[in-house]
Amino acid sequence: MTTTVKTNSLTLVTAITDALAVMLKDDENVLLLGEDIGKNGGVFRATEGLQAEFGEDRVIDTPLSEAGFVGAAIGMAANGLKPVVEIQFLGFIYPAYEQLMTHAVRLRSRTLGHYSVPLVIRAPYGAGVRAPEIHCDSTEAIFTHMPGMKVVCPSNPYDAKGLMIAAIEDPDPVLFLEPMRSYRAVKENVPEGKYSIEIGKGNKLVEGDDVTIITWGAMVPVVMNATKRLRDDDVSCDVIDLRTLSPLDEELIAESVQKTGRTVIVQEAHPTSSVANDIMSVINETCFLYQKAPVEKVSGFDTPVPYFSYEDFYLPTPERVIHAVTKVMNF
């Protein structure tokens, strides 16, 4: 006998709204904080309708004060609440960097678990939507470099909802990166109600034998496009959507790269000191004797994310992915 789970056709952003609604209903200690998230429903409408449904004391418009409300959320989290904070764009999180780096991620270890910070920071990230400058950053590595932080980055509606619920239930601070350009790109059927996806586990999107492609977030559709075209050329790709950038799913990476012996990592971020480099380090440690070619990295560049008239030059494209795959195949 099979039970039918009711589903709704949701975009990535409405799946996040759904997850927030599920958790606001599930746990009265959950509350949302951020700029313009109340009546306005957030600049991307991620909290649309939630203040009307759950009230002004659950969905709270804060002053324009990233350090202030992230700091306050740390105090709330340490005192029994479960705040979910929206930063309007990842590029606006930097005033709160100090609060995250010196407090959110350290309170547990400073007090040997006496106090902890079950806090979720949501932030839309990435370029490709012709947004103004600073609105397009993809600086996830700043946060994976924070011991005590978890960094999550879904690529599709189903994962977005499941990971958001897991993030809110997580006992530690989680940075939840939302790929802005994928917010409304596709709709898919997402189960109603509560389900979660384990933080720290990647997802194999395509099984293949020739080359492993590791990516996440907004780069997943770019890689999927490239993979389709490569299939026509008889190159079979093993595609991993990491979903969590810290902690990394080292097992999944190792298992795939040991099978294919060739790897291309695709990220939107600047290449220096990036998550891709950490993945290369995992491959170095676990797959050295399996390697048939040096690992290729497809990234943005070590330039500031350019103004939008130039952003297409900056962003990885399916062509760049295909070029990198071809390179490792022909090594």
Add this chain to the structure above:
Amino acid sequence: MTTIRMVEGGTTMENQFPIQQFLDPQGNWISENHQELLTEERTKEFYQQMIRIRTFDRKAVSLQRQGRIGTYAAFEGQEASQVGSALALNKKDWIFPTYRDHGATMTFGHSLRNVLLFWNGRNEGNIPPEGLNIFPPGIPIATQLPHAVGAAFAEKRKGTKKAVITYFGDGATSEGDFHEGLNFASVFSSPVVFFNQNNQYAISVPMSKQMKTKTIAQKGLAYDIPSVRIDGNDVFSVYVHTLEALERARAGQGPTLIEAVTWRYGAHTTADDPSKYRDQQESTNRREESDPLLRLERCMKQNGWFNEEWVNKITNDAVQEVEQAVEEMEAYVKPDPAMIFDYVYQEITPSLAKQKKALLHMLGGDEQ
């Protein structure tokens, strides 16, 4: 011809926020108000507590000099501010201190041994005694203010009558987190007391170079937060004003800003030499003029409450208690290397588990 109507700061603000004093430096009660507070019992309680924490403070400086603890931030001179405010709290309230406020946390009930452990580089020192809400000291300046505000927000939301106090210095008022914390508390009417100890120096930088304003209390005006400037070396003034601020918080009337004007006699920490940046003669003069303990002694003498024998007894008690804490700190279990990995996340990550195993293996540990 100017058409801009200027609102004056400067002396206008100094006059608007006169320093509130109950007990003058000679130990005379000079206020019309709250005279009922001046009892032998309360005066002695204040005095005993101040002796206790001064004894601790001096011992800690000496331990640092002997290499028995790490760098230490002394609070000598600020005892009235810390004792008066901490004694005004209820045991269920929250304290968000800085690294110079363990006089307050120990008065509130923090373990002396744990405070010493903290200064000796042990996280264990940050764990408060059962049932007390003491946050670990804020190290980056002013960052604890938003935490206090958030904790207060949570208490209000839970519908409790618990209030929150957070301590910070004059330099902290230049930081963004000070302003963001005050603004947030003001907007949400959070039950928090912003307790500023204006000791007039941020390490080496005097107040005159930190801010143009003559008072810190006036900064509350910008946030519509009731504010007061008090004599931070007058334990009665500190106690009364903190009590009132806490009552406002509990009554749902929101935050209060208290500027307690005080002075630290010594260095910022044991790592600096104050004679490099200020004339230490001034500190010596201030000891004679406005020392918070001396003031209470004068007051007790005037009221016939001073008793040499009693002072010796409480001083000896304090020495005993501190020595006991030092012994316990020095006998504390050795640092366990596993500990640095075990509290980063609630559940250790695979990568951290590997790092832990590697370190323990290198150290010859018996990790499975």
